[in-house]
Amino acid sequence: MKAGLVGYAQSGKTTLFNALTGLRKGGPVARGQVNLGAIKVPDKRVEALAAIFKPKKTTLAEMRFVDVPGPAGKGSGLDAEALRALAEVDAFCLVVRGFAAADGTPAEPARELYDFDAELVLHDLAIVEKRLDRLRKEQHKGTGEYHELERVHAQIDQGRPLRAMSWSEAEGKELAHFGFLSRQPLLVVVNVPEEAAAAPPPPEVEVAARDRGAEVLSLCAAVEADIAELNPAEQPEFLQSLGLSEPARARFLRAAYRLLDLISFFTVGEDEVRAWPTRRGDRAPRAAGRIHSDLERGFIRAEVVHYDDFIALGSESKARHEGKLRLEGKEYVVKDGDILNIRFAV
Ligand SMILES: Nc1nc2c(ncn2[C@@H]2O[C@H](COP(=O)(O)OP(=O)(O)OP(=O)(O)O)[C@@H](O)[C@H]2O)c(=O)[nH]1
Numbered sequence: 301m302k303a304g305l306v307g308y309a310q311s312g313k314t315t316l317f318n319a320l321t322g323l324r325k326g327g328p329v330a331r332g333q334v335n336l337g338a339i340k341v342p343d344k345r346v347e348a349l350a351a352i353f354k355p356k357k358t359t360l361a362e363m364r365f366v367d368v369p370g371p372a373g374k375g376s377g378l379d380a381e382a383l384r385a386l387a388e389v390d391a392f393c394l395v396v397r398g399f400a401a402a403d404g405t406p407a408e409p410a411r412e413l414y415d416f417d418a419e420l421v422l423h424d425l426a427i428v429e430k431r432l433d434r435l436r437k438e439q440h441k442g443t444g445e446y447h448e449l450e451r452v453h454a455q456i457d458q459g460r461p462l463r464a465m466s467w468s469e470a471e472g473k474e475l476a477h478f479g480f481l482s483r484q485p486l487l488v489v490v491n492v493p494e495e496a497a498a499a500p501p502p503p504e505v506e507v508a509a510r511d512r513g514a515e516v517l518s519l520c521a522a523v524e525a526d527i528a529e530l531n532p533a534e535q536p537e538f539l540q541s542l543g544l545s546e547p548a549r550a551r552f553l554r555a556a557y558r559l560l561d562l563i564s565f566f567t568v569g570e571d572e573v574r575a576w577p578t579r580r581g582d583r584a585p586r587a588a589g590r591i592h593s594d595l596e597r598g599f600i601r602a603e604v605v606h607y608d609d610f611i612a613l614g615s616e617s618k619a620r621h622e623g624k625l626r627l628e629g630k631e632y633v634v635k636d637g638d639i640l641n642i643r644f645a646v
């Protein structure tokens with residue numbers, strides 16, 4: 301899974317990127333350019349499985365990030381390089397400035413959210429109008445695509461983002477290749493001053509986020525960058541002095557999982573114990589495809605045992621004996637905590 305950090309210039313994206321990925325403040329990651337990085341998703345279940353299988357390698361699920369430089373201000377839009385970098389993300393994380401800028405400009409996080417979302421909507425409006433024009437010229441006004449795009453147009457012509465609209469699965473698939481930006485799930489991060497690091501997000505941003513179909517979270521990126529530089533033994537005292545119970549990285553990951561409706565499944569063995577993220581509701585072949593496209597293409601069956609049953613019974617043979625380890629087919633919907641062994645042939 302990959303998230304794109306977006307927002308206006310100087311809102312704190314790169315500072316947050318460095319804090320989340322554990323890269324040094326002022327270190328190798330430059331400001332004002334596209335940066336790529338990843339964070340591991342902590343999961344105690346992976347540790348427990350590794351203690352049983354003693355694999356050569358243990359791998360946690362990863363959330364990947366791309367940090368793109370923001371436009372200077374309202375109406376200036378994302379540049380071509382930023383748009384290319386954002387074309388393949390699964391969600392946007394919009395960083396809005398909640399602290400007074402160095403030149404004294406006050407924070408207006410809710411307005412930044414409305415303005416930035418308006419840029420996304422305008423981008424999509426241009427795509428839809430161009431396509432509708434084309435379909436009209438080619439006399440394709442009666443087609444399903446035309447009607448669907450008219451519905452899309454009605455929404456964004458009123459300045460409403462596409463994420464606030466509901467789609468059938470078939471419609472969603474058909475719209476996927478247009479590259480609409482306002483359709484991406486959105487997590488708003490209010491980058492607040494240090495004194496507000498432990499406070500809930502400002503109410504006006506909560507209201508704005510709800511109106512735009514987005515989730516919201518507040519944190520102080522500068523403080524998080526400091527926390528990331530401490531060794532683990534020093535962290536609890538520092539967190540406590542700020543009134544925090546955990547680094548924002550943990551809250552951020554939970555919010556991102558909720559936003560993307562992600563669950564984790566596991567693969568186990570002597571070589572590797574590994575956690576994989578997949579969407580809630582994914583059927584077994586789709587989940588297998590997260591591992592490798594061959595596993596989706598050549599999917600036959602999955603051997604499934606739930607983590608809780610496996611831990612309670614202590615071994616695969618016991619789980620099989622108790623009927624907890626079973627064979628599932630293509631229609632099986634994968635659950636959070638399932639241990640999967642995919643059988644496939646290509
Ligand atoms: N007071 C305060 N300053 C911050 C905070 N986060 C970032 N800054 C400062 O704001 C400035 C911009 O931070 P960046 O992280 O580079 O912002 P950016 O969003 O990546 O900016 P662009 O890449 O230009 O779009 C820097 O001088 C940071 O030190 C914060 O939480 N509090």
Ligand SMILES: [Mg+2]
Pocket residue numbers: 313314315330331332333367368369370
């Ligand atoms: Mg930056």
